[in-house]
Amino acid sequence: VQLQQSGPGLVKPSQTLSLTCAISGDSVSSNSASWNWLRQSPSRGLEWLGRTYYRSKWNNDYRESVKSRISIKPDTTKNHFSLQLDSVTPEDTAVYYCAGGECDNVACSLNHWGQGTLVTVSS
């Protein structure tokens, strides 16, 4: 499984951060996987943001602190998933990672990682 991230590295304050993660070697619709977004910064460390996964229907889980402004969506036609984070501030500056999890039901370790994207929030 390989994950390839894409998206801009600079976002203005109050705008929307958008990243995409293309999957090869697995399916975004897999019944035994989850597809996650995380970020890492010196102040926050490694922080899981949320995930999407398919178990007869599509499901999402989000970190409570970003729940009001985050959306993670699968695209089955392109076999990828995306992150949108609204109303960003400089505190959202971080390296963003996508990660694929192999799951015991919905408990999923993070087995495969994208290369990371440094996103800077600045005007």
Added chain:
Amino acid sequence: EIVLTQSPGTLSLSPGERATLSCRASQSVSLNYLAWYQQKPGQAPRLLIYGASSRATGIPVRFSGSGSGTDFTLTISRLEPEDFAMYYCQRYDSSPLYAFGQGTKVEIK
């Protein structure tokens, strides 16, 4: 708040020595859903151990995990030069909060 505390913060060892890293959870980890990751500068984390003690695909046998409940350990039996890195534990039983520890740096003495 669910917290994972790793110790020590930094471990200074020589190649060939044994490394023992600790991860303590503020609440018991269900079904041992505890993972360890290795991260080198400029790289994404890499899964080493899942389920507290199962090695991920391609991980050398010198890496082993143990523990249950609230106390977990990652052991590197004999450090190779490529093992000097940051190590993180993570619990994945508690979505929507997959907590990570703050990390242990294994550095060359």
